[in-house]
Amino acid sequence: MMDWSIIIEKSILVVVLFGVSLAIAAYSTYAERKIAAFLQDRIGPDRAGPWGLLQPLADGGKMFFKEEIIPNASDKFLFILGPCIFMTTALMTSALIPWGKSMNIGGREISLQVANLNIGILYIFAIVSVGIYGIMIGGWASNNKFALLGAIRASSQMISYELAMGMAIIAILLTSNSLNIRDIVDQQEGFKWNVFYQPLGFLIFIICAFAECNRTPFDLPETETELVGGYHTEYSSMKLGLYLFAEYTNMFISSAVISCLYFGGYHFPGIDSLHLSQNVAALVSVAVLFSKTFFFILFFMWVRWTLPRFRYDQLMRLGWQVLLPLAIVNVLITGAWLTYFK
Amino acid sequence: MQSLTNRSVVVRKREMSFMEKLYLPAILGGMALTIKHLFKKKVTNKYPEVKRIFAPIYRGVHVLKRDEQGRENCTACGLCAVSCPAEAITMVAAERKQGEENLYREEKYAATYEINMLRCIFCGLCEEACPKDAIYLTDRLIESKYDRKKFIYGKELLVEKIDERIDISKRKKNYTMA
Ligand code: SF4
Numbered sequence: 026m027m028d029w030s031i032i033i034e035k036s037i038l039v040v041v042l043f044g045v046s047l048a049i050a051a052y053s054t055y056a057e058r059k060i061a062a063f064l065q066d067r068i069g070p071d072r073a074g075p076w077g078l079l080q081p082l083a084d085g086g087k088m089f090f091k092e093e094i095i096p097n098a099s100d101k102f103l104f105i106l107g108p109c110i111f112m113t114t115a116l117m118t119s120a121l122i123p124w125g126k127s128m129n130i131g132g133r134e135i136s137l138q139v140a141n142l143n144i145g146i147l148y149i150f151a152i153v154s155v156g157i158y159g160i161m162i163g164g165w166a167s168n169n170k171f172a173l174l175g176a177i178r179a180s181s182q183m184i185s186y187e188l189a190m191g192m193a194i195i196a197i198l199l200t201s202n203s204l205n206i207r208d209i210v211d212q213q214e215g216f217k218w219n220v221f222y223q224p225l226g227f228l229i230f231i232i233c234a235f236a237e238c239n240r241t242p243f244d245l246p247e248t249e250t251e252l253v254g255g256y257h258t259e260y261s262s263m264k265l266g267l268y269l270f271a272e273y274t275n276m277f278i279s280s281a282v283i284s285c286l287y288f289g290g291y292h293f294p295g296i297d298s299l300h301l302s303q304n305v306a307a308l309v310s311v312a313v314l315f316s317k318t319f320f321f322i323l324f325f326m327w328v329r330w331t332l333p334r335f336r337y338d339q340l341m342r343l344g345w346q347v348l349l350p351l352a353i354v355n356v357l358i359t360g361a362w363l364t365y366f367k
Numbered sequence: 368m369q370s371l372t373n374r375s376v377v378v379r380k381r382e383m384s385f386m387e388k389l390y391l392p393a394i395l396g397g398m399a400l401t402i403k404h405l406f407k408k409k410v411t412n413k414y415p416e417v418k419r420i421f422a423p424i425y426r427g428v429h430v431l432k433r434d435e436q437g438r439e440n441c442t443a444c445g446l447c448a449v450s451c452p453a454e455a456i457t458m459v460a461a462e463r464k465q466g467e468e469n470l471y472r473e474e475k476y477a478a479t480y481e482i483n484m485l486r487c488i489f490c491g492l493c494e495e496a497c498p499k500d501a502i503y504l505t506d507r508l509i510e511s512k513y514d515r516k517k518f519i520y521g522k523e524l525l526v527e528k529i530d531e532r533i534d535i536s537k538r539k540k541n542y543t544m545a
Pocket residue numbers: 447450451452453454455456482486487488489490491492493494
């Protein structure tokens with residue numbers, strides 16, 4: 026007989042994660058506009074609801090009621106497929122993140138992680154790479170030169186920065202001896218956060234994360250000033266909404282991944298000395314991970330409203346001639362240290 | 368070559384130093400700068416509730432003035448229309464009839480007087496041109512409308528009401544701010 030309860034348990038977790046990811050993506054748009062405003066001495070949206078808190082709903086509603094345009098010259102199937110792939114992949118990676126310590130409900134140990142794959146990091150990387158196809162297909166199918174340019178930029182940028190990112194991860198894998206994200210997080214218990222052992226790796230990783238999420242200063246695929254809208258120039262209505270939404274979801278997930286890999290995930294120094302019961306401790310650990318994640322989301326936005334965009338040749342030079350060699354050196358140093366001093 | 372002014376500066380393209388090439392110190396500096404703005408006073412006015420105070424020289428919607436006895440000042444001389452760079456003003460003149468002395472100050476008056484508010488650039492030249500103290504720009508704003516035709520303001524909108532005089536003292540030469 027199959028164990029139905031595990032299916033129910035995981036389904037609930039998946040649905041909750043789904044909702045939380047979407048809600049956070051929606052409110053990231055609000056946070057982005059508020060932060061942009063505050064950093065520019067403005068106050069930002071404040072009309073829809075108290076302090077403008079209903080603004081994401083208003084924006085979403087507007088998106089739904091916009092006219093849905095599919096250009097005549099576009100490849101209709103691929104045109105619709107593009108945003109679907111992008112959104113789906115953006116939502117898929119959250120399954121691998123250990124959101125907190127396990128809970129105990131009615132004698133059942135419930136892990137707050139949908140799937141504890143032993144190749145967790147590889148899976149996330151694979152899914153993120155598939156996500157690029159969403160952009161490429163969308164830009165290609167639009168049959169518009171601006172969209173195509175945006176798509177080409179996106180693909181070359183992501184391929185270039187994925188290399189350095191992977192190299193930065195390898196250093197972590199060397200020290201942790203595991204590809205399993207929960208293992209990596211648990212090894213950082215206490216204050217043994219990876220960022221203290223891998224500062225260079227962290228720097229490379231976060232720069233690449235900016236590039237992977239198409240955030241300024243690496244937002245070349247959608248430069249308004251040069252490419253109208255970049256790869257989503259021809260998109261309208263909810264398909265555009267999906268693209269924009271998926272970008273914020275990506276930002277949320279990469280913030281969570283950064284927190285897990287480098288900042289101890291759901292661990293917080295001194296959490297054990299509080300002697301909380303298991304379930305309360307689990308909830309606290311979830312809150313800890315979320316506050317770390319939110320910090321990084323805000324960090325992403327803070328950077329966006331500070332830095333101007335790179336030029337394309339600067340972007341490529343940074344990726345291939347600076348970050349990749351640095352990441353390789355980082356791997357070598359880590360390897361040497363592990364061989365001779367451990 | 369000798370420079371024509373003493374303001375010219377020789378531009379030098381200097382190699383960046385190692386610290387500058389790292390970019391990171393500059394990025395951190397920039398981020399410190401932006402985060403400081405988070406705590407600065409915000410300049411936004413919450414518009415419909417809080418209205419910005421206009422400068423005394425603000426040039427908004429025109430008013431066609433009446434004199435103390437409530438007679439229209441304008442004599443339809445057309446100088447405002449001639450001086451208008453945007454060609455926003457048109458008018459049709461008419462002769463004052465017997466018994467209309469309480470309505471129009473001069474013997475000739477504007478039967479219709481129209482300003483196209485979409486053409487007007489609010490330069491104030493009409494006001495300067497007017498020999499009869501008839502037209503002034505005020506600190507009122509044009510209302511938004513959906514129909515372009517409604518932006519052509521006729522006399523019913525321009526001429527001030529007898530019981531609702533528009534204060535234009537701010538536009539006079541010797542006005543000083545209170
Ligand atoms: S303000 Fe200038 S543009 Fe407007 S009506 Fe007068 S002269 Fe013409």
